[in-house]
Amino acid sequence: MAEPAPDLLRLLGVPGIEALHPQPAWPPRPYDRRLRAPIGLDPAGAPVVLDLKQVEAGGFGPHGLIVGADGSGRDELLRDVLLGLALTHPPEAVNFVLLGHRDAPELEEVAGLPHVLGTALDLAHCPRQRRRMTEQLQGEVDRRHQLQMDGGHPRFLEYQEAIQAGDNLPQLPAIVCAVAGYDVLAADPALRETLLWAAKAGPRGGLHLVLTTNEIDSEQFRGLYSHLAWRIALRTNDEETSRIALGTPDAARLPVRNPGSGFLRTGMTGITEFQAVTSGTSASRLVRTLAGWSPPPPTAWLPAPAPHDLDTVLYPLVITDDGRLLAKHTHFSPQERLSTPIGVLDDPGALAHYSLLFDFAGPHGHLAAYGQPGSGTSTALCTLLASLALRHPADQVGCLLVDLDPGDRPLSTLRELGNVLGSAGADEPEQIAELVYRAGQVVRSREALFSSLGIESIEVLRQRRLHGEPLDDWPSDVFLLIDGWPQLRERFPDLVPLVEHLVDSGPLYGVHLALATDSWQAIDRQMRSKLGTTLELHEAGRGVEAGGHDIQVARPRIQGCPDLPTLAATLARFSAVSPQPAAVPQEPVAELPPEPVLEPEPELQPVVPQAPQPRSTVTWDPEANPHFAVFGEAGPERTGLLRALMREVTQRHPATQSKVLLFDYRSELRDAAEELGDHLVGYADDPETGADMLRDLHALLRNRLPPVEVPAAAVRERNWWNGPDLYLVVDDYDGVSAGPIGLSWLSPLLPIADDLGFHLLLSCTPRVPEDLADDPLLDRLCAMYAPREG
Secondary structure (H helix, E strand, O other): OOOOOOEHHHHOOOOOHHHOOHHHHOOOOOHHHOOEEEEEEOOOOOEEEEEOOOHHHOOOOOOEEEEOOOOOOHHHHHHHHHHHHHHHOOOOOEEEEEEOOOOOHHHHHHOOOOOEEEEEOOOOOOHHHHHHHHHHHHHHHHHHHHHHHHOOOOOHHHHHHHHHOOOOOOOOOEEEEEEOOHHHHOOOHHHHHHHHHHHHHHHHHOEEEEEEEOOOOOOOOOOOHHHOOEEEEOOOOOHHHHHHHHOOOHHHHOOOOOOOEEEEEEOOOEEEEEEEOEOHHHHHHHHHHHHOOOOOOOOOOOOOOOOOEHHHOOOOEEEOOOOOEEEOOOOOOOOOOOEEEEEEEEEHHHOEEEEEEEEOOOOOOEEEEEOOOOOOHHHHHHHHHHHHHHHOOOOOEEEEEEEOOOOOOHHHHHOOOOOEEEEEEOOOHHHHHHHHHHHHHHHHHHHHHHHHHOOOOHHHHHHHHHOOOOOOOOOOEEEEEEEOHHHHHHHOHHHHHHHHHHHHHHHHHOEEEEEEEOOHHHOOHHHHOOOEEEEEEEEOOEEEEOOOOEEEEOEOOOOOOOOHHHHHHHHOOOOOOOOOOOOOOOOOOOOOOOOOOOOOOOOOOOOOOOOOOOOOOOOOOOOOOOOEEEEOOOOHHHHHHHHHHHHHHHHHOOOOOEEEEEEEOOOOOHHHHHHHHHHEEEEEOOHHHHHHHHHHHHHHHHHHOOOOOOOHHHHHHOOOOOOOEEEEEEEOHHHHHOOOOOOHHHHHHHHHHHHHOEEEEEEEOOOOHHHHOOOHHHHHHHHHOOOOOO
């Protein structure tokens, strides 16, 4: 009969999960006592410890391998090595990077630890995730090495010794990169090269590799195996694998009925037999407990950008104190030029997301978005149009819309915008031809204008118009947007040479092309070389820009506008009406009617959103239900409910009894923050300030956790701490949770909020049940409160 596996907590001297507390678990320790994880007991019952430090620091070496057949306890041991480190080291001392594939559930179990920098658990099937992981890993090692160089200690060990000696240097935790299923992942040569690079470059920045594998293939481990200073062999499939790992066949002879039994080899000859520890079914509870002890690392890797609305990147968009939306048009200047953001650019190596900002004032002032149906090419043109309309006034930017999209024709929905000079759909062939000719007319008329007035460039025209010279009746820059380039080529072949001419000479005279196509090959090769800005979209606006960076195109929505018609009606009130050009002589076109003269529409004023009408009385008792969540699309109704709740808190409780921490990244509650007075102890309107506030909140709540020595009666009476109740108010949970720290670490504290004097009030976009499982905080919150009818 197999011997029972030793329990991880008892091996650490902890009688049970209830006895865990961060103060005794995470004491300050010198570097030579770090990175030591208990892995089991030897035949004499003595603990066997895995020391990941480099040999010169007294450890076994920076990298190692766990090999074992399926069912040998291989991946469970990797999980428990990480848990052992997490139970004895705070995130300031060690961080984790978790890499694996779909069949690595043990790593998913520990992904919620506060030590985790980043995860990539679908590497075998997702090339995009492999690319992001590679860039993040390389960027992190380079960042850490630069930090060490700036501190005057280029080697990680020297840097840690300097901190221990009292040098005032930033903390630099070690990184354990856990790779589950190397034999599966190594099928990708690029990923193999990345891990080989990490094995070579990692020690300079404190990076340690821990790999698990089913077998040892000489080709897959080429170059890497020599860097694996320690090896653990559980039961192997054959004697050859055991000999490669240990130098003996013993691991192949271990009993099948005893998972977790194995051998640890360190150095050339040191081999220790052991029975692995196990956290068993307690792993998930341990992770939840530790998650409440500390927020994630401040340098946590950014996830890939998620779909978002245009107003999150359109920074000139502001809201006035009286609730009006105001578009701050940015005039052309040497600094701003003709630029507009339409999404987010992902730079994982720099741990940053940047605005996907396009400058159309250069010589290649065009944009082409291509991708299969459903990839978001039409959405990209709509987002570009909406961004142009809010970023530039109509006398500076005008747009001509040709909408040949075979589906819902979303571009036509925005034809009422003040910046739109004209629009035509597939059922309006004459108007389509007219719009293309009008774009060419701008070029021809400005060729003559530049010659007669001695204007050297379009930049000069822009500057002179800014100083009050009308010069001509066209906007400074004109965009021809074509949604459905293959359809135009097929139905209007005579217009193709005119469009190609615009690609050549249009930017010289302020004319720009933006087209969407389902195939890059549908664009002539010579024309492709001159387009300049390209977006390759894959799904839902996610894709790659010309420089190779991943991007996420924003949805054409602002202030929670649920659809394009609502967006069009909203934007039409915020953009000036475009001046229509006077008739300019042009070459006769027999098949076209005379160009109509359009009268300008009267300018519309910004609309003031109507206050939501109360429907019924809403009551909330913080003593009965400490938390409150409102799910709905962003808008005045959702924010207004939080405003009312804060007002009730301040009216019912004096400032000595209740304090408010307000997260308001949309700046819609700034006036409410002023009304809170002494009740307000923190206000964050940007992620950086929010991260600092969350760190302070974590420290405060951790101090309110009952110490081990507090008797049960004192816990029930909540008399081991004094202070006001804290109300954490989060308007737009989606924006805050995507920040550098987020809110998931609060999840295990929600059920004990009464003991901590803590209340969470948040607003959030609606979630389907499947999405709740991916968000620990919302999942816990919804599980605590069953919906009530009525």
